[in-house]
Amino acid sequence: MKRKISKKLAIIMAMVFMFSIIAGCGGDTKTPEKTDPKAATDKIKVGLNVELSGGAATYGTDARDGALLAIEQINAAGGILGKQLEPVVRDNKSAADEAMTISSALVGEKIVAQIGPLTSGDVAGSTPIMMEKKIPLIAPAATAVNVTVDEKTQKVRDYIFRVCFIDPFQGTLMAQFAANDMQAKTAVIYKDTSTDYAKGLAEYFKKTFEEKGGKIVAEEGFVKDDRDFKAVLTKIKNLKPDFIYVPGYYQEVAPLIKQARDLGITATIGGCDGWVSDDLVKVAGAANLNNTFFTTDFSAEDKDEKVVKFVNDFKAKYNKSPNSFNALGFDAAQMLAQAIKDAGEAQPEKIKDALAKIKDFVGVTGKMSIDASHNPIKAGVIVEYKDGKHVMKTRIQP
Amino acid sequence: MxxxxxxxxxxxxxxxxxxxxxxxxxxxxxxxxxEQYYQIILTSMCINIILAVSLSLINGFTGQLSLGHAGFMAVGAYASVVMTNRLDLPFIIGILAACLGAALAGFIIGVPTLRLKGDYLAIATLGFGEIIRVVLQNIDYVGGPSGIMGIEKYTTWAWLFASTILTLVVIVNLINSSYGRAIISVREDEVAAELMGINTTRYKVIAFVVGAMFAGLAGALYAHYFYIIKPESFTFMKSFDILVMVVLGGLGSTTGAVIAAIFVTALTAFLQSFPAIRMILYALILIIVMIYRPQGLMGNKEIGRKTLARLWGGKR
CATH class of the missing domain: 1.20.5 (Single alpha-helices involved in coiled-coils or other helix-helix interfaces)
Structure with missing residues (x-):
């Protein structure tokens, strides 16, 4: 009987112990905010909810590097409103559910705003938390239209912003370039039909090009992992278009361009930021890429003063040339700093209002103003391939 | 008695x-x-428990190495979201559709593949899991590659708790029934089981369908908590994550699967403070556990009524 009682006692003790641990966990995170309000006020905490592992790891790591460089520079220059920015970096494993968990953890850490995630899907995972807790989110590179606007209700998501341009804009940009700068009258669209991204680009290219008086003589498609494009290219060759628009990713675009040039197609070929990769030059060949152009939001070859400084600073810190994700991460952090300054106080609600009012903010990806749908209105860059090298051709204002 | x-x-x-x-x-x-953060972790734990326990029925008790569990979860997630989000039906219909859809998928996949053994079955289920994902990727009605966003948050604590308990009760009872003994005999020795007159394929299919059904349930709960579903969330990596829980807990132990699901979820959450080396530490801890407990945390033992009773009131 005695043994029985002591066992029961042991179990009860164990349970009490477990509950006290659980209760303790809850208490721990709450105590600092109440007892230590000063610690929260000398530093402004900024959450970085980025993809450091998983499928989108390179994007997340690049944007983080850019954002950290911006924060370092801001702090070196005395911070904002006399306070230093404190980045809190967390890995969301390139998963939407994890992005949500991370956001709630960051909210628990009393961040005033969150930078990231990078992909549209991960931003969507994080969105409900940010909306519920009323903390602004700046997406560096989420390009899907419905990131900032609810598809069903057509309502703008108050706390969600981005610094990159949305998918359709690149198509518009390239059409303007083809019609105005290249004087193209006829064009063929040869698009990747397996992504929403390429389909959206093609749609807006067509719309703008036709508005400018151009004619789309044919629309062809390929799918992911296609490697042989000769049949369609032969057909395109006979149509003799002035311009060929190829929205897609470099894996397919590289052999496509090589085969087009091998068949003797000399027309100008235009593309999008999905082209950006060193592999494009390796597979397509430097000579074949002459007379091809693509749209992007950043070029390290840009001779703009601010960009040159950014490129040099970036090289000094990370020992490599920055890409557009680095630049977008940098701009996201800079824009947030600007908004905190405009708000006059590091308070999420006020930062949100300031972000919505951002006007003529000069970032390394161009001068931008936030529009009513929380998208930036900014210039795009047209980059030309010259003997395998990126040469910045022009910057086009929308 | x-x-x-x-x-x-x-x-x-x-x-x-x-x-x-x-x-x-x-x-x-x-x-x-x-706090909300802990609520999300608690939700993940419940969903992972359902996934791990249902996969443990297939992998642990029936001894059939299936790598397509994320595929069934995807079917459940999409089926339920089509019901609630696209057709505006109540959540309960979504849950039922998820369970039925996943069970049906499990049946369709199980009947031809469960005649295969060992590595062949693993590859076949892996392939089927991927097919489900790629098919979803190409249906524009459910958003194609970008998936469905803005799913209503219907998954409450009541739903989560009830689903987890239901899963445990059904699977534990199944295992302890005559069906369960037949299922375990398939794992122990398929030839001997067949000689004893057990229709091994039939029992394998039963285990597979029940396992798939609960994976579908987990998918429905997941979709209605995490706001977005996309085909990318259900790759074979997700299947491996679940498999890790099952193996870590011990093949053939439901309690092991539960403990491992809680352990893995808590571990992932705990490691968030070390973003750069998070996945390295995670893998390292798993390796260490497997070196020191190659049979898994629980082996094939259970903490059941008996253990609890023994602890509570001495011999029974």
Whole structure:
């Protein structure tokens, strides 16, 4: 009987112990905010909810590097409103559910705003938390239209912003370039039909090009992992278009361009930021890429003063040339700093209002103003391939 | 043998304990004592428990190495979201559609593949899991590669708790039934089982369909908590994550699967503070556990009524 009682006692003790641990966990995170309000006020905490592992790891790591460089520079220059920015970096494993968990953890850490995630899907995972807790989110590179606007209700998501341009804009940009700068009258669209991204680009290219008086003589498609494009290219060759628009990713675009040039197609070929990769030059060949152009939001070859400084600073810190994700991460952090300054106080609600009012903010990806749908209105860059090298051709204002 | 009164009493005590656990959770959540962050982790834990326990039925008890569990989860997630989000039907219909859809998918996949053994079955299920994902990627109605966003948050603590308990009760009872013994005999020695007159394929299919059904349930709960579903969330990596829990817990132990699901979820959450080396530490801890406990945390042992009873009141 005695043994029985002591066992029961042991179990009860164990349970009490477990509950006290659980209760303790809850208490721990709450105590600092109440007892230590000063610690929260000398530093402004900024959450970085980025993809450091998983499928989108390179994007997340690049944007983080850019954002950290911006924060370092801001702090070196005395911070904002006399306070230093404190980045809190967390890995969301390139998963939407994890992005949500991370956001709630960051909210628990009393961040005033969150930078990231990078992909549209991960931003969507994080969105409900940010909306519920009323903390602004700046997406560096989420390009899907419905990131900032609810598809069903057509309502703008108050706390969600981005610094990159949305998918359709690149198509518009390239059409303007083809019609105005290249004087193209006829064009063929040869698009990747397996992504929403390429389909959206093609749609807006067509719309703008036709508005400018151009004619789309044919629309062809390929799918992911296609490697042989000769049949369609032969057909395109006979149509003799002035311009060929190829929205897609470099894996397919590289052999496509090589085969087009091998068949003797000399027309100008235009593309999008999905082209950006060193592999494009390796597979397509430097000579074949002459007379091809693509749209992007950043070029390290840009001779703009601010960009040159950014490129040099970036090289000094990370020992490599920055890409557009680095630049977008940098701009996201800079824009947030600007908004905190405009708000006059590091308070999420006020930062949100300031972000919505951002006007003529000069970032390394161009001068931008936030529009009513929380998208930036900014210039795009047209980059030309010259003997395998990126040469910045022009910057086009929308 | 025990008298029926005793069994009835025990049942009442168990139900009371479960109800108390539920009330405790509900109390902590509704009073806000459990912060949102911990609520999300708790949700992940429940979903992972359902996934791990259902996969453990297939992998642990039936001994069939299936790598397509994320595929069934995807079917459940999409089926339920089509019901609630696209057709505006109540959540319960979504849950039922998820369970039925996943069970059906499990049946369609199980019948031809469960005639295969070992590595062949693993590859076939892996392939089917991927097919489900790629098919979803190409249906524009469910958003194609970008998936569905803005799913209503219907998954409450009550749904989560009830689903987890339901999964445990059904699977534990199945294992302890005559079906369960047949299923375990398939794992132990398929030839011997067949000689004893057991229709091995039939029992394998039963285990597979039940496992798939609960994976579908987990998918529905997941979709209605995490706001977005996309085909990319259900790659074979997700299947491996679940498999890790099952193996870590011990093949052939339901309690092991539960403990491992809780352990893995808590570990992932804990490691968030080390973003750069998070996945390295995660893998390292798994390797260490597997070196020191190659049979898994629980081996094939269970913490059941008996263990608890022994702890509580001495011999029984």
């Amino acid at each position: 025990q008298g029926s009164g005793k069994i009835g009493g025990r049942l009442i005590a168990e139900v009371a304990a479960v109800a108390a656990l539920f009330m405790l959770g509900q109390f902590l959540i509704s009073t806000g004592m459990l």
